[in-house]
Amino acid sequence: MKKLSEQVMVITGATSGIGLTTARMAAEAGAKLVLAARSADALHQLADELAARGAEALAVPTDVGERAEVEKLGQAAIDRFGRVDSWVNNAGVSIFGRHEDVTDEDRQRLFQTNFWGVVHGSLEALRRMKRDGGALINLGSEVSDRAVPLQGIYSASKHAVKGFTDSLRMEIEKDQVPISVTLIKPAAIDTMLIAHAKNYLRHEPRLPPPLYAPEVVASAILHATQHPQRDVYVGGAAKMIAVGSFHMPRLFDHYMKATMFKQQESDRPAPPDRHDTLHAADSLELRQRLGATYSRVHERSPYTAVALRSGPLTTALLFGGAALAAWKLLARPPR
Template sequence: MTIRLKKLSSQVVVITGATSGIGLTTARMAAGKDAKLVLAARDSDALDKLAAELRAGGREALAVPTDVGLQEEVQALGRAAIKRFGRIDSWINNAGVSIFGRYRDVPLEDQHKLFQTNFWGVVHGSLTAMELMGENGGAIINLGSELSERAVPLQGMYSASKHAVKGFTDSLRMEVEKDGLPISVTLIKPAAIDTMFVPHARNYMKNEPELPAPLYAPEVVAEAILYAAEHQQRDIFVGGAAKMVSMEGHGVPRVLDKVMNLMMFRQQRKDQPSAPDRSDALYQPNGLELRQRQGGHENPVLERSAYTYLTTRGKPLALSLLVGGALLAAWKMSAPQAAPATHDA
């Protein structure tokens, strides 16, 4: 099986959740690279405005209102892409939403709805893309999270949905490889990102929710997504913080339980009370579309990730650093040891 992914300038790219945050940033960035775009979201007005914006810049864009939780609508999205452009080269399953609150406070109906979007939306999109790409191949890119690797309190069902996305994506990749299909299957695992994630989330806490530091810019995720559209990748952690959470979760899970109990209940809540008429996007768009970032965080937002760069575009440099570090460590271990110096910790 040989996978040959095209340059973005020659690609037809489907993006779900395209009118906000990571999806919106990815759509605009892909348009800047001359990709042909098929844009999907629930808000038809926002989709039309985005498509018009991109067309005004000389790009080709098709808007297809879609609820990814409904299989028939996702299949219709795929058919619309084929009818307009004749093929699909990359399919990005990005749509998602969260809920803040303890399990005992969140109605099961809401938890089911979150899973319908976050997990089943990825399943519907991936299976539709695999069927339509067929022997021509392409890239399926699914948005997981650092919480695909490690759950947190107060976003329990969101964590569970991202664990499920990882399990589905990993098993789908094996089946694709077994069948010899020329399709790259990638899982993107971002750290906390400065998007409209919090304003779109449903809240069952007394205070307004917040994302703990460190936060990264959505452009960092979009760059990783579009890199995966051109280069076969198994998975990409976006932000060194995401990789660190994964390593700690696997290496010292019980210690991390204790740390999160000490910190995450406080760090995911602002001081301000949650408004009684607060809107969210769990069941329908809440009028906050076409915004890439939330802003207004107490902590700074990181515009770049050296870790993500080194593990994707900077592989030769990363390898050199790793080899150099290993040689230095070996030299230190073999060199005569001097008497230890004393210092204050």
């Protein structure tokens, strides 16, 4: 797999949060970038910013939920740079609310972006990288393994992303196609997810602690573009939740019921004119982080750093300590 400085990288959801952070870090490392998001103005603003720093970046306004637009994205990468070396399916949005309150229209729109966007992007990436190889990086979540209440349809979409990614990986390996397929599973990340989410709750939503910085996820993504990885848990808390839910699902059901309703709803009333980006992008501001004030944001994850570079035994030993620390963080009462 090529060094970042030799890569052409496609990034969806590139104008906010994890996608924006990844784009800036990849540009700093010398990668050539093909940037996709729904907002043309924000995309061109980002491309101009990176060009001013000496990077090569192509802005391609794209709704990943539309297969034809994703095909145009892949063609634009070929037309400009002649190839694709890595493809990052990052675009996503959330909904906060009980299942019985969320409309069919909103559920379908979320799946169109979160799930079908990954499907469209993965198949286009396979088409463009099948001959010469590369890395396909899909963004799942800790809720790919453990559903949470009040973000039920988001959890369902991330479960679907995991199932699709795992099955696609096996098909690619069966055909001996030289493409590494990685599923990134972040814990709660301090991005614009909350600000962009559709909200059905009476109060403003928030993410349960512990929170990690988007730079931690971006570092894991960029590592996976250069070193084959199957799954990457970003944050020891994500790994702890996954392992605990697998071995003790009913216990974790009770834990979620006892904590996740309070931890995902703040005490600030939701304004009646609250904006979201579920159906359309409406923000021109490039922001990597929301700047959460209700919880400490962890700027690094020792568990993830070691897991990416170590064997299974070292990772298992580190996980023991990370799990204990994460459990203590999760057990703190919400403020």
